[in-house]
């Protein structure tokens with residue numbers, strides 16, 4: 001196999017390398033599906049497209065026994081039929097049938113030409129950033145997942161990558177940071193944990209106008225392909241943590257990348273094979289199983305999240321959730337996404353009170369991550385985003401008291417009752433004869449409420 005890193009040298013690059021491959025391996029079908037798995041386009045775009053809910057479940061297997069679930073090929077190596085090698089699989093770092101099955105399935109549901117799966121969401125971002133060269137400029141947000149911020153900081157400190165953190169909710173601010181030196185724009189929407197919305201189409205257009213070679217990469221972890229398709233909104237690369245909604249049970253770590261450009265797919269595959277961060281067969285199988293229930297989980301999580309967001313808002317808290325009409329970018333979010341997801345955050349105005357709420361909840365597990373079937377509660381500044389230093393958090397106006405709720409599939413009334421208990425025990429609310437409302441600790445929004453749903 002050609003061991004040179006694929007180049008970004010224009011449109012005929014992949015065709016040239018395909019020709020070179022063809023000469024070296026005349027027994028390989030370079031245009032069909034009998035290909036070495038990972039370097040090949042992995043989308044079976046060859047039939048009717050069903051609704052996404054159907055596509056999530058429907059798979060085309062090639063198993064010799066027609067197994068309903070693609071088997072786990074728990075094998076590091078694959079025997080060859082000739083001394084010159086060339087069989088479809090040789091070594092699991094390069095490709096594995098269970099992983100290929102998952103990648104093809106993901107390409108289909110992400111409306112992509114090619115999908116790749118790696119060992120974590122951060123591994124996916126690491127693969128993407130290997131496209132960068134010293135001196136390249138990256139424009140990104142000022143509210144980002146802590147691990148993303150950490151990797152970008154590492155690259156700017158050690159690899160001479162220039163990173164501009166700007167308010168990506170305002171395309172004109174992004175526009176000012178763009179130039180012909182911009183190699184990549186990295187977006188998250190909704191952002192984690194401030195739930196800010198980023199206009200993907202406007203920023204993608206501005207980026208490509210500033211430098212037609214610049215790549216727009218979107219982290220879609222907060223919504224999953226069930227709710228948003230960044231590739232269809234103008235992004236060049238979409239990636240997400242498969243640890244979250246795609247798997248849904250917090251029993252595996254995974255990262256997913258998808259593109260609609262075969263040459264770019266080759267450039268992303270190269271570091272995966274070269275470094276060995278492709279997803280292992282068992283985790284690929286587990287992720288495939290999780291994806292099949294994405295729709296039912298997401299629908300339930302999302303409808304619970306709306307109930308919780310409305311409940312908190314009705315009781316006077318400042319809630320950040322794009323499913324609420326009060327979200328300043330409600331319309332923008334709905335122009336891009338098919339739903340609001342199941343992560344929301346709210347403020348109490350007092351760090352100690354927030355801490356007591358988190359510790360008083362029983363059904364809500366104190367845990368990082370989101371997208372799981374059970375509900376989670378956390379304080380991002382102390383947990384998921386603790387790797388962003390306090391000074392930077394202050395500069396980026398991250399409220400230290402912010403509480404993040406990642407809503408699961410439990411009964412919504414049980415979740416509300418448990419949260420109400422925690423709010424009362426923590427002293428976060430003033431009790432009235434029939435209800436309660438957020439105590440004024442500075443930031444909580446004061447409203448009168450007649451609600452008596454709990455007390």
Ligand SMILES: Cc1ncc(COP(=O)(O)O)c(C=O)c1O
Nearest residue numbers: 120121122145192221241243254
């Ligand atoms: C928005 C976002 N992107 C990427 C990641 C990284 O994913 P992983 O934990 O699978 O590496 C996370 C969480 O970890 C996240 O919240």
Ligand SMILES: N[C@@H](CCSC[C@H](N)C(=O)O)C(=O)O
Nearest residue numbers: 145147368369370383384387
């Ligand atoms: N200790 C971990 C924290 C992971 S946070 C996971 C997730 N993205 C979230 O937002 O909760 C680290 O340092 O990366």
